[in-house]
Amino acid sequence: MAIAQQKLVSLNVRKLKNLVELDVDFSGSPITAILGPNGNGKSTVLHALACAYQPVSNGENHKFSNFFLPSTDALWNDSYLEITHTYRDGENLHENIKTVYEKMARWTPKYARQPKREIFYFGIDKCVPMIELEKKQAKxxxxxxxxxxxxxxxxxxxxxxxxxxxxxxxxxxxxxxxxxxxxxxxxxxxxxxxxxxxxxxxxxILTKVYNAPKNALILIDELDLLLHDKAMTTLIKVIHARSIEKSLQIVFTTHRESVIALSDIVNIRHLVSTSSKTLCFNETYPDAINRLTGEQPKPLEIFVEDDFSSAIVSKVAAQLGGKRLVSIQRYGAAINSFTAVSGLLFSNQVISDSLFVLDGDVYSTEEKKRDRLKKVITGTDDLAERYREAALQAIKQYRLPENIKPEPFLHGVICKIGNVKNAEHQEIIAAANDICVADESHRYIDDIIEKLGFDRQVGLSKIVDLVSTTPDWEEYVADIYEWLQNKILPLIEPN
Structure with missing residues (x-):
């Protein structure tokens, strides 16, 4: 039977070089960008994937010994990784199949028993100008x-x-x-x-991507190297279009954080290593990553999903007279809150003055939060349990009605305000009432800003100022307000 429709779903690494307990999800876009500081294992992810398959017919033939060559100091024993993948064998579709690779005395499974897929790997050597490799001195x-x-x-x-x-x-x-x-x-x-x-x-890259057979996996180390931003951005858009056309999957590493602007077509995966775990952030902003590798900039720090939540937290801090004491940083997708708080704990940092705010539309119950934390902070020992409890206490959320997202909820709050004396607030109310149904939840707020021609940050601030005058505000931000009140008041000197 012909093997076809191969798709890499995820990679789990228990131990491989400097990678420890890493989970990377490749679902979403056919293109995934692996970011992270130097020495955090970006290239190792590509090397592991390059060795995970045997070619179907004319793909490249990579073995673990090509990238993990034993030496006096490193035999790579006890290495363990697992891929989850999907493929079709004739009429039979095999979904979410797990294949384990490990090394004791030798790597298993045997090469002939590995799943089949065409693999193409681009190392940094492809960046060396050909003239520098040419040894001839004559014409x-x-x-x-x-x-x-x-x-x-x-x-x-x-x-x-x-x-x-x-x-x-x-x-x-x-x-x-x-x-x-x-x-x-x-x-x-x-x-x-x-x-x-x-x-x-x-x-x-273009020659390989445009000649690769359907369903191939293409791995590119440091795609951004030697390319300016515009060329890199255009290249990514071009290979994305080709990956859709030919059902390719492309995974590349990069140091260029500007790739985050392409998160609508690229899976963004940020790797950060701690002493006991390699963390993977999905669709995140640099803020959370920088915090894990730097110092706490202000006495209190709050991590939020996006700039709208940042404006809300900023308003709460201002109401308490402690805005100057609070650093607000974005972590992106809600799932990253669990990774970020765990990262601080794994780095042996105190998190009593750190708060992680969820929008409240996902992971809304304590049970769901605990389930997610168990996937990030594994283990059954006392330390793991203490970490999970500490993390749970550091995560709070806005109080939302069930099954509603924050933007349509706050849009509804604005629409029912009625007439007010403040002319600018009245104009915001009128703009909100003009929006009956938005095609995407964020548009309920974005459309108000666009209708009134505000700069985005200014618009968010004005909308939050208006919402904060309503009876719904106090209930909506109650948990965040209480945490900040308990932290800010002791830090403010009495008049």
Whole structure:
């Protein structure tokens, strides 16, 4: 039977190099970006994935010994990882199959028993200009053949778009039985020997992505290296479109946090290592990551999901006269709150002055919070239990009616205010009443801001100011208000 429709769902690493107890989810977009500080295991994730499959026919053949070569100081014994994957074998669909890889004396399972999928890996070596690898000191003679196939014309077009140059021809040059690419650019012909490293890298990636068979997994280490922001952004958009067209999965590492702006088409996964666990944040902002690797900037710190929640917390702190004492940082998706609080605990940091605020529409009960914490803080010993209890106490939420998100709820609060004397508030109320149904929950607030032409941060602040005048406000922020009140009042010197 033909193996097809392969999809990588997740990677769990118990131990591999410096990775410890790591879980990475690849669901969502077909493209995943792995971010994180140097030395936190981004490349190790790619190496593990490169070795997890055997090729179907013409893919690359990577073995664990290629990336985890035993040495005097590192035998890689006790390494253990697991992938969850889906595939079709003829008419039979196999979903969420788990394959375990471990090394005692040798790696198991045997290579012939590994799942099949075409894998293509791009290491940092692909960034070295070809001329630096060429050993000849004399003239290099080569023959040239223009490639006029449709797929290579598409590659030329996409490269022109990414690098802002008008590429006219794609050539294959042959010298001493070795082939390398070349291009014609507005009357100038040159080979990979004369390409810049960034240009050469773009052509390498595009050639592989556009020629890869359906359902292939493509791994790219440091995609951003040697590319400026605009070229990197355009390249990601191009390979995303191709991944949709050919059912590819692409995983790349990057140091460039500007990739977060593409979170609508890219899974953002941030890795941060502590002494006992490697944390993975999903769709997060740099704030939470920076906090784990830095110091607490103010006496009190509050982590929130997004800028709307930040405006709400800022208003509560201002009402208590302690805004200057509070640092507000965003962690992104709600699931990251559990990862962030656990990260501080694993780093042996005190969290008594740290609060993690959920919007209240997910993980809304204590039971759901405990279940999630058990997945991040594993173990049954006393330390794990103490960490889970401490984390639970540090997580609070806005009080929302059941099955409603914060934006439509607060929109409803504004709509029922009626007439007020403040002209600006009245205009916000009128704009809210013009919005009957929004196509996405955030639009209930975003549309008000756009209708009135506010700068986003200014608009959020004005909307929160208005909501804070209503009877619903006190109940909505009650838990956050109580925590801040207990923390701020002792820190404010009496007049």
């Amino acid at each position: 290099i003679n080569y023959s040239t053949n223009e490639v006029d196939e449709k797929i290579f014309n598409i590659i030329l077009s996409k490269a022109s778009q990414i690098l802002n140059r008008k590429y006219l021809k794609y050539n294959i040059h042959t010298a001493s039985r070795k082939d390398f690419i070349g291009v014609d650019v507005e009357g100038l012909r040159y080979t990979a020997l004369s390409m810049s490293a960034g240009e050469q890298k773009v052509f390498h």
